[in-house]
Amino acid sequence: MQGKLELLLGPMRSNKTAELLRRAEMRRQYAKQYVLVLKPSDDTKGGPGVVESRNPNGHTKMRALEFNSGNPWEVLGAIAETEREIGKRVECIAIDEGQFVDGLFLFTKHLLESNHDVLVAGLDLDFRAIPFGEMLNLTWLVTAFGGSITECMAYCSCGARALYSQRLIDGQPAPYLSPVKMPGDSYEPRCAEHFVLPGRPH
Numbered sequence: 433m434q435g436k437l438e439l440l441l442g443p444m445r446s447n448k449t450a451e452l453l454r455r456a457e458m459r460r461q462y463a464k465q466y467v468l469v470l471k472p473s474d475d476t477k478g479g480p481g482v483v484e485s486r487n488p489n490g491h492t493k494m495r496a497l498e499f500n501s502g503n504p505w506e507v508l509g510a511i512a513e514t515e516r517e518i519g520k521r522v523e524c525i526a527i528d529e530g531q532f533v534d535g536l537f538l539f540t541k542h543l544l545e546s547n548h549d550v551l552v553a554g555l556d557l558d559f560r561a562i563p564f565g566e567m568l569n570l571t572w573l574v575t576a577f578g579g580s581i582t583e584c585m586a587y588c589s590c591g592a593r594a595l596y597s598q599r600l601i602d603g604q605p606a607p608y609l610s611p612v613k614m615p616g617d618s619y620e621p622r623c624a625e626h627f628v629l630p631g632r633p634h
């Protein structure tokens with residue numbers, strides 16, 4: 433038996449986390465599944481152990497297991513322990529901020545092969561509009577294992593669809609050479625016309 437993958441992709445403020453938690457809650461409430469929510473430790477939105485959505489209208493908070501983004505494999509022990517505790521299988525694993533997870537492709541593949549359904553939400557592109565981590569590689573796992581790809585929508589302040597995450601530092605567009613992970617930065621979704629990246633080489 434194999435699991436299926438539901439992949440949620442989009443820029444900042446496209447309600448990815450809210451959608452992930454909505455689907456997790458649906459599975460709990462109606463399918464009576466045990467859903468384990470995972471959160472890489474690079475995520476700075478919530479406190480320890482809690483995945484938090486920025487959308488105030490959605491299911492804003494849910495308990496989550498925090499793990500070191502450099503070693504997702506440490507979670508396997510926690511899954512086995514949870515299964516012993518609840519006396520049944522963990523049917524579904526939901527991973528938020530997937531772009532931060534090292535080895536996300538192989539880790540997700542392992543979970544699918546171990547018969548867990550997997551939900552993964554994350555940014556498709558980083559602030560330089562370059563593929564972020566292994567998120568886009570996961571589309572192959574949807575082809576191989578089945579499931580779905582959802583492009584979460586965000587909008588630029590001009591009203592056009594926003595495909596880019598504009599990083600701002602002190603309200604100004606961040607330069608291309610600023611670090612990919614940076615504490616204290618902020619973002620807004622922008623369309624191609626309004627996305628600004630000073631110092632971009634291409």
Ligand SMILES: [Zn+2]
Pocket residue numbers: 588589590591592622623624625626
């Ligand atoms: Zn725009």
